[in-house]
Amino acid sequence: MRTRTTTATAAAALTATVALLLSGCGGSDSGGSGDSGKDEIAGADTGAESPASPSPTVTDDGIDRPEVSLPEGDNLSFEPETTGDAKTDAVLKDNAEYLRAIDEAIGKQNPKSEAVAFYSKDAAYLGSVEWISGFVKDGVTVTGTVRYFDRKVTFSEDGSAGLVYCADESKGYTKDVKSGKVNVTEASKDSYVLYNDRLRKNDKGVWQTTKSTSERGSEVCQP
Template sequence: MSKRPATLAVACLATATALLLSACGGGAGSKDEDKIAGADTASRSASPSASASDDGIDRPKVELPEGDELVFTPEDGGEAKADAVLRDNAEYLRAIDEAIGDQNLKSKAVAFYSKNLAYLGSVDWISGFIKDGTTVTGTVRFFDRKVTFSKDGSAGLTYCADESKGYTKDVKTEKTNVTPVTKDSYVLYNDRLRKNDQGVWQTTNSISKRGSEVCQP
């Protein structure tokens, strides 16, 4: 089952080809590579609720759509720096689902946890659901989450997604679109993150490979 519109998946693959060396290679994530004109000035929603976290950062409150659940394994690995990457990336993914549920292209939370190519891709992703009149429901499990750090200070994060129990739902009729489980229900992600001045690990690039053998059960 794919929670993502097929047209957006094709667009992401095209972007992935161009980004493969920068996201996965030794020179990935330099400040110049992370910059895209206009991405940092994206519109934000006016007043979603916010809460102060244990690290003192005032973060937007993220609430998933009713019936939607995201499970992260592991949630942390016992190393503070890597755990901060895992937490902020999880909130980024949750923020995307919240924006889909709210049918909101100007999500403050998505802009808070992402920038550059990742932010632009997220907006494109969310717009596909809005255009189709669908939201998300069910459970998606993110597993084998592994963090590495580059000399330039950026972080790499690879993980798998099990979408076999995650579905789309029609906003108007509230009918869930249940589809058969196939190898494409499992997705491999390779993300690049950079810590901003606030101390938030923002996702800057994201590459996905649907049907990857690495993530098959």
């Protein structure tokens, strides 16, 4: 499964980062620009030149989206991909692209991924940057197969969407960037993760993930 050697340290840093963001924003994921989290990270730039942005692709909904490509040997599956309800399917699609963008960023060792910023904001964006940075620090990427299943969407009166889903990481691993060695680990209860996300549609029509919490080893997701 996709554990890292610095998991505890990264988790502590993530908690502090999210707490700082929420204290400054009053815990709200509404209002403001979709680039708020991105600007905060950019403000801490050391001057290093960022990798080139992904080329945009015009999709059937008319939105210019960044092209996302998974690392070699990395596979993500989503169940269900569609439900037949257009609004629900839009949430599922953008959530899937957000997760794919994170894996792409890990593969490219690029915490400042434009694709991740495109599909997330606020606490979720900052958490993603912290998570990707942990892989970069460890010198590892991702490989294998992760299955996201039982994806269920609900809509709130404030216009936001809730998305609860499970992840099966029993066949997903980390891989050393330099040596190419795959860190194969045995499947366990902790290979299954429960996610609870909050998304909000921005002015471009993209359902950005604004908050994300997870519970590794959740009984809800066990086979």
